[in-house]
Amino acid sequence: PTRLIIDTDTAGDDCFSLLLGLRHPAAQLEAVTICNGNVAFDQQVENALHTIEVAGRGGEVPVYLGSARPLMGRWEAASFHGSNGMSEMVFPPARQRPESSHAIDAIIDLVMANPGEISIIAQAPLTNIALAYLKEPRIAGALKHLWIMGGTDNAVGNVTPAAEFNFFVDPEAAKIVFGAGFAITLSTWTLTLTSGSIDAEAVGRIEALGTPLSQFFMDVTETPRKVAFARYGETISTHPDSLTCAMAIDESLILESADVVVDVEVGGETTRGWSSVHPPRLVERWEDRDANARIVRRADTAAFTDMLISVLK
Ligand code: BDR
Ligand code: CA
Numbered sequence: 593p594t595r596l597i598i599d600t601d602t603a604g605d606d607c608f609s610l611l612l613g614l615r616h617p618a619a620q621l622e623a624v625t626i627c628n629g630n631v632a633f634d635q636q637v638e639n640a641l642h643t644i645e646v647a648g649r650g651g652e653v654p655v656y657l658g659s660a661r662p663l664m665g666r667w668e669a670a671s672f673h674g675s676n677g678m679s680e681m682v683f684p685p686a687r688q689r690p691e692s693s694h695a696i697d698a699i700i701d702l703v704m705a706n707p708g709e710i711s712i713i714a715q716a717p718l719t720n721i722a723l724a725y726l727k728e729p730r731i732a733g734a735l736k737h738l739w740i741m742g743g744t745d746n747a748v749g750n751v752t753p754a755a756e757f758n759f760f761v762d763p764e765a766a767k768i769v770f771g772a773g774f775a776i777t778l779s780t781w782t783l784t785l786t787s788g789s790i791d792a793e794a795v796g797r798i799e800a801l802g803t804p805l806s807q808f809f810m811d812v813t814e815t816p817r818k819v820a821f822a823r824y825g826e827t828i829s830t831h832p833d834s835l836t837c838a839m840a841i842d843e844s845l846i847l848e849s850a851d852v853v854v855d856v857e858v859g860g861e862t863t864r865g866w867s868s869v870h871p872p873r874l875v876e877r878w879e880d881r882d883a884n885a886r887i888v889r890r891a892d893t894a895a896f897t898d899m900l901i902s903v904l905k
Contacts, residue, residue: 593620594841595709595736597699599658600833601629601716602639603677604816608809608834608900609715610640612841614647615903619841622702624655625695627716629761631669631677633660639677641686646808651688658695658720662762665717670757672819679815699724703731711737713840714769715833717758718742722765725772738774741836742766743854743867745782745887755865756781759856763865766856776885777846778854779836780867787847787891788835789820792827794897798904805904831900838896839888845899848890851883 596613598621600606613621624644626637640655674680691698699720703710712735714721721738724731742758743766749755759766770776779788795817798806813829820828839845850871857866872883 593618594711595620595622595706596711596713596840597623597625597702598713598837599625599627599695599716599720600636600640601627602636602643603630604673604812605831605833606630606715607639607643607812608831609713609837610643611647611805611903612834612837612899613713614644614649614653616841616899621653622710623698624653625658625699625720626655627658627695627720628660628662629716629758630673631675635676637690638685641688641690642683644688645686646805650686654698655688655690656693656695656698657690659723662717662719663722663764665762665764672816674815678812681811695720696724696727700728700731703734704728707734708736710735711739711840713739713833713837715741715758715836717762718765718769719762722768725768729772732773735774737840738769738776739779739836739840740769740776741779741832743778743780743856743869745780745889746869747782749865750781752862752865754857754860754863756867759867760865763856763858766867767858770854770856770884777839778885778887779832779839780887781832783888783891784830784832784835787893788831788896789828790831790893790897790900795827795829798901801901801904803905809904831896834900835891835896838899839891842895842899845892845895846888847892849886849888852885852887853881853883854885854887
């Protein structure tokens with residue numbers, strides 16, 4: 593099985609990535625680490641603990657608290673997933689409580705104790721990953737693979753015209769991570785719109801499962817589905833985080849990719865958080881650099897949908 597740490601700002605689709613890690617037979621979720629992002633930090637912790645419980649894995653996978661603030665950016669909760677990140681769904685506190693050690697130490701300890709074995713799904717702003725790397729730079733070589741959900745493929749963002757949410761919230765962290773030497777696969781918002789969005793028919797198939805987990809899906813995705821309809825004029829459910837996790841579990845979902853140089857804009861007034869993506873050695877001087885990431889350009893939406901449905905059954 594693929595041994596995973598999921599670093600998450602648990603709200604909306606973060607939950608379904610967790611469900612894949614918790615319930616897919618080819619995944620072994622070793623730890624969940626919480627990072628600032630979608631909604632209030634403590635709420636994200638409760639959302640993660642509740643998701644673990646709903647998955648029938650309560651008490652089995654440790655949850656560690658990471659950085660509640662970006663390195664330099666201003667934290668702002670997004671309303672995309674509703675104020676609690678769960679489309680206002682009300683649920684009791686889970687029995688499981690978070691661990692007392694810090695997420696950054698948990699990441700370092702797990703990765704250094706198992707060189708070449710652990711992969712991270714980074715589906716939140718990259719604060720925790722950057723801080724773990726700054727504390728123990730050897731994790732960049734010891735980690736098997738870093739799967740990052742963030743940025744765009746030189747296209748329009750979802751927070752500003754230039755920036756996607758995870759990179760916009762902590763561009764400095766993203767810049768540090770792309771300069772660190774990790775083996776990275778980048779799953780962008782651009783990819784989410786082309787390959788990681790499921791249509792009304794697929795949502796109908798999930799609803800028709802009639803299981804507690806399919807109901808959980810319908811409840812948690814209610815607000816984002818409405819926002820996506822208003823924004824894109826179609827009934828779609830967007831799955832940036834769970835698509836990223838799905839590709840980590842089964843790489844055959846990746847249909848098209850390229851090795852590229854990624855850098856992140858930290859200074860721009862209108863471009864802060866923009867991910868610059870270009871082929872290696874494109875021109876001389878500063879862009880004359882080696883690839884530091886593989887970017888996914890097309891994924892198998894049908895196979896992804898089937899995988900999602902398989903864990904909601
Ligand atoms: C990303 O931002 C968050 O709202 C989602 O959880 C996802 O990780 C998409 O841009
Ligand atoms: Ca997320």
